[in-house]
Amino acid sequence: MKPMEPFPPEVSDDDSLARALRREAARGPGWLADDGFSDRVMQRLPPRRHRRSARWWPVMGSLLGGVLMVCADSRWRTLPALFSRIDQPGVMLAMVLMLTPILLTCLLLLLLDPESD
């Protein structure tokens, strides 16, 4: 830590204030004994929050984004149009190919999550 002059030069012109602040700074303890403080803190410490649900948000967002991209594709401009064509094998295959990597990524994130039980 960079040492600093206790009282910068601009303060020392005001003798009363500088002296009063110096006296105030000298008052009070330099160290406080623990006296059970740390134990009280540790007793109140909650279990670490598992943030698996927080990690799901980006994944779910990506999933939603993927679906919306499909919907906005030039070939299938609207959602009703997509659903009307979903029985076509080509569309089904495209959707499966698009969604499989996303689902696999979800699964991988879940398995590698260090906070998962």
Place this chain on the structure above:
Amino acid sequence: MSEHGPSDQVLVARALFNDDRHAFDTLVRRHQSALRIWLARLCHGDLAGADDLAQETFLQAWRRLDQFRGEAQFSTWLHSIGYRQFLMRERRHAGARAREAVDAAVLEQWPDPRPAVDQRFAMERDLAAAMAVLSPHEYAAIVQCFLLEHPQEEAAQVMGCAVGTVKSHIFRARQKLRQALAAWHSKESS
């Protein structure tokens, strides 16, 4: 900060990734004194109130440990959490104290120090009274940079503002304090 044992960063990593409570316990024991003294200063010597804030600060630190990036020292990060706790407490008590309502006109009518009282203690009393009219930001800046002799850069990190803002707080605080202690100043110069 860590004269003995593992560094703060190592302890944070252990607490965070291994859920190591013993590591966090070491951090609490290492930093409790400085944090409590600092908060007690901010709370105008109310150690019980400061201890409540310090406890809440450590609990918040535990919950937000993953937000500690190691860009600043752990103590600075801890103090910044404590400072936010202090500001929340100040807001809760703002109505009762109405510290902000005291303006320059009131300060001009500050009573002269009583001659019967020991000069040194009388001035301390007046300084304490003058400190009470500072805004929480001004007071925190004075406590950090003058009473605890922290660098202004560190004070800025703790208070979550620019160094220039800390300087402004100090400037305004000094004006108020000088005004409040004007009677002393004129007495010394005469």
